[in-house]
Amino acid sequence: MTLQAGPGLRLEQDDPTEPLDRQSRGTLAETLRRHLADDILDGRLLPGVRLDEQELAARFGVSRTPVREAFKLLAATGLVQVRPNKGVVVTSITPERLAQMFEVMGEIEAACARFAAQRMTAEERQRLAALHAEAGALARAGDREAYDAMNTRFHSAIYAGAHNDYMQETAQAIRQRLRPFRRAQFRVSGRLSLSWLEHDSVVRAILHGDGEAAYHALRLHVTTVGDASADYVGRSSG
Known part of the structure; x- marks a missing residue:
């Protein structure tokens, strides 16, 4: 071929x-x-x-x-x-395999968010809020490439805010594995603004020091990302 x-x-x-x-x-x-x-x-x-x-x-x-x-x-x-x-x-990745990968990613990122809500310093919280605000402007402008890059910085800030080096390394490794699929989600119509709104729930929980709310908000976000990515890939290869 x-x-x-x-x-x-x-x-x-x-x-x-x-x-x-x-x-x-x-x-x-x-x-x-x-x-x-x-x-x-x-x-x-x-x-x-x-x-x-x-x-x-x-x-x-x-x-x-x-x-x-x-x-x-x-x-x-x-x-x-x-x-x-x-x-x-x-290679070909089955929908079942992709769902399993996002399931693991969701649990790891959610745990990072919980710890970040409990452990982030005031400076780290301010930085997260600033990244979130910058991402909002990019989402409104419809700039997929810039938002994708900002999205990586946003999630990395949460990993770092967990103040657990091993968890941060694990989250980054899994994210790298799923990076092409997470990037694909932004080709789904309206996904930029929805992604930002999902982030907003995570940021609010972290800034309020609510670990459980942060955990559930980020877990839901990654589940939605997985669904959007799988939907896009399925339609593209169908």
Whole structure:
């Protein structure tokens, strides 16, 4: 099977006078990962398709090194598998498996919210409120890319506010695994504003020091995120 070309076939350079391969390879690999993850979740790259390193390097106008690094990032999320004698192949995640992953994510994030409500310093609470306010402006503007980045910062602030290093590391690891799916939710109509409103319930509970309310609000939020992500992926691949 051959690759189906998605939108935006070449990556934009920050400095047009500087070759892409001289830019930060980590940043470039992450950009490639995002493009390929979007193609997979949008159904442009179907399960079983082999990802050709040379073809992708030509498609995006880069060397093969960042493509290999992007493959590693995709493999960490489970979107692709490295198979002997077959190379890198797009995998298929069942709705049941995705639901299980979000169920675990919901419990971990909810526990972080509970502890954050109990343990955040005054400065951390102010920072969380500020992030939430910035996210609100982005949601109203309909800026999906910027809101997605702010969303990551928002949740990371809650993980850190739990003041439990192991829990924070666990939450970040699971979030990284689910990152492409969480990103997909924002393509669902009206999801930006709903996401912000769900965050609002979490923030209010944390600022009031109500651990139980924070736990339930964030657990409900992640459950809704999982449903929205699964719905989008299902419609894209159907």
